[in-house]
Amino acid sequence: MPERTMEFGKYGAHGIKGHEAVARQLDRLTGFIATPITARRGLMARLHYLTRTPHAREAARAAGLTVTDRTLKAWLAGRRSPSKQNLQRIETVYRTVRRHNVARYLTSRLNREGRGTRVEFHSLNQSRVSRPHQRVVDFRTLNVRHWDRIVDAWSTGNDAALDDAWVNDAVVDLGSQWGQYENVTNIGFAA
Template identity: 80%
Template sequence: MPERNIEFGKYGARGFKGHEAVARQLDDLAGYIATPVTARRGLLARLHYLTRSDHARAAARAAGLTVTDRTLRAWLAGTRAPSKRNLERIEQAYRTVRRENVARYLLARLNREGRGTRVEIHPLNQSQVDRPRQRVVEFRTLNVRRWDRIVAAWAAGDDQELDDAWVDQVVDLGSQWGQYEYVTNVGFAA
């Protein structure tokens, strides 16, 4: 695909892929539990979220939390503590289930009945690049009207699809869209 960067950072530019910034922003909008899973309060909050209904339990099992109901009850009662590996599984299952639960809500908020959401794209950081090699890249805004592919890829955790969906939106910036493949921040609100 034209305009893709092959050797990003070769001369000292810093930033990260635009789709990663979009995923971070969507994660912020999802409103995860702030207390870490290693704290008792955070563990209990995640376990209650994952076990509050039969549907939530099934989603947690599908997301990789495959322990017995007896083990879950022991964790909730505090008689046993999950291992480090199980804590990671609990966190991953919680994030996966939370993404699936809020995806439809976020999609409706971001699409705004076809009006879309304004996105601010902050360009990559070129402060470490020698002056003759710096490009003129400026702050840009873009109104994204179709968030369906972006939110679906984010909810599924599919980075490649999220990248493709984001690039499909960024090409609306014009012939220089490749300059915004790497950014310092992408901001929007729902």
């Protein structure tokens, strides 16, 4: 069984870790608010999402939104604007809460009652690698049936757990050459 790649890019290959590509794809499926937080509309949409119910406010506080209720009301009324630091904090809290809220739905959609979801592995880019050092790495597909640990690690933002779950629950099923797909240019799937 192959070991993990220790010196990725030594000969010029480039790509990203597979779990990072999976996290990007899960973020796309999540459907975050498209308007940037720097626009008034984007800020209001995020604040309404985080404060519309007592449960949402509690989740926002647990995720790190530590401003007072008075400050939140002033932001919502437009009497005050958050600082750049608070804008970044609001964005981080919003993404954390949104991931948590959609995790169960995504897990259900990706598992599809045991049928799983087809995943496309687009191999790493070897355009900068000299000919003698290039290896044959083909486009591969795989039906991943167990998404629970993957989505759970993604929703909590734990990169190490996501990497471990992605490699052990999905990539090793590619067979003896799974190490060639640890780093990729893209991973595609839909829910």
